[in-house]
Amino acid sequence: MKLLIVDDDKLVCQSLQLLLGKERDLEVISTASNGEEAIELCKREKPDVILMDIQMPVMDGIESTKRIKENWPTIQIMMLTTFQDERNIRLALKAGAEGYLLKSASIENMAQQIRALKAGSVILDGDVLKTITEPDTAALEGLTERETEIVELIAQGLSNKEIAAQLYLSVGTVRNMITIILDKLEIRDRTQLAIYYWQRVK
Incomplete structure (x- = not known):
């Protein structure tokens, strides 16, 4: 898996390049110090x-994320930052980021989350989830209360089996309801459904 690290702190870039590079399935192909450099590297390297x-000079990570997703939608982006305020979290997800991880995460956890992100999961750090808990579920128009509950649990990373256990439903019922929800919202999969949820709750 090819990784690009974008951070204006050279020490952070060097440390992540060294430590993540030790993982057999991860290859840090390059580093960038701002969003503009990241876009240029995407053209050449296709991470x-x-x-x-x-927060970076020249172009910040949120604007860079938006432009990269517009041009290369298959490139997956994990925000790696010290900021866990609600505004930045929501702006990053709205820009198209599939993950939001704090720099305080251990390298082992970071590597695991990168793999999960590549496999199609939406990654939100536990502290980040706490920042945006108790959202206004009424923001999901067109869904029933139970459907909204299911979307919220998907956004929190629960599997169909875990959702079924929490809501006292069968796994088959949960699976059928998710199909109905995807059809109602015209969304293709549960990853996009989670992103849709976090973009819209207040």
């Missing part, structure tokens, strides 16, 4: 996953 800081 699989980008670890993107938020």
Whole structure:
């Protein structure tokens, strides 16, 4: 898996390049110090996953994420930052980021989350989830209360089996309801459904 690290702190870039590079399935192909450099590197290197800081000179991570997703939608972006305020979290997800991880995460956890992101999961750090808990579920118009509950649990990373256990439903019922929800919202999969949820709750 090819990684691009984007951070204006050279020490952070060097440390992540060294430590993540020790993982057999991860290859740090390059580093960038701002969003503009990241876009240029995407043109040449076509990374699989980008670890993107938020606050950087020239072009910040959120604007860079938006432009990269517009041009290369298959490149997956994990925001890697010290910021866990609600505004930045929501702006990053709205820009198209599939993950939001804090720099305090261990390298082992970071590597696991990168793999999960590449496999199609939406990754939100536990502290980040706490920042945006108790959302206004009424924001999901067109869904029933139970359907909205299911979307919220999907956004929190629960599997169909875990959702079924929490809501006292069968796995088959949960699966059928998710199909109905995807059809109602015209969304193709549960990953996009989770992103849709976090973009819209208040």
